[in-house]
Amino acid sequence: MKVTFTDKAIEKLEHEPDGFLKLHYDIEDCGCVVNGVVQLIREDEQGSYNMELESNFRSVRIQKQYAVFFDNELKIDYLPKHQCFMLKSDNEILNPRMRYISKG
Incomplete structure (x- = not known):
């Protein structure tokens, strides 16, 4: 899997x-695992994010059990007008207003 940052x-x-950039597949209060919402998180520790994705910027990690919900080629863009990120692929927009959370 590959992530391209604009x-x-x-x-x-x-x-x-510096730290670990993670695509966090949040399923809390979503009712079902297929209804998860992706967030971009920066943390000091790797934690349970055990799958590293190729990237043109910094290393990005995901939890391997959620890899099925991501396409092989992803793009992360920033939308200054809305002050948020967008996660998309050639097939779909996974999150048009992706939150960025910096921890640690």
Whole structure:
């Protein structure tokens, strides 16, 4: 799997502290695992994010058990007008207003 960050996304994230970038598949209060919502998280620890994705910017990790919900080629863009990120692939928009959370 591969993640491509757009120039806008890189510009927004390049000044963030080092750490692990993670695509967190949040299923809490979603009713069913297939209704999960993806968030972009930066943390100091790797934790249970055991699958590393190829990237043109920084390493990105996901939890292997949720890999089935992601396409092989993903793109992360930044939308300045809405001050949020977008996660998409050639097939779909996975999250048009993806939250970014920096922990640690």
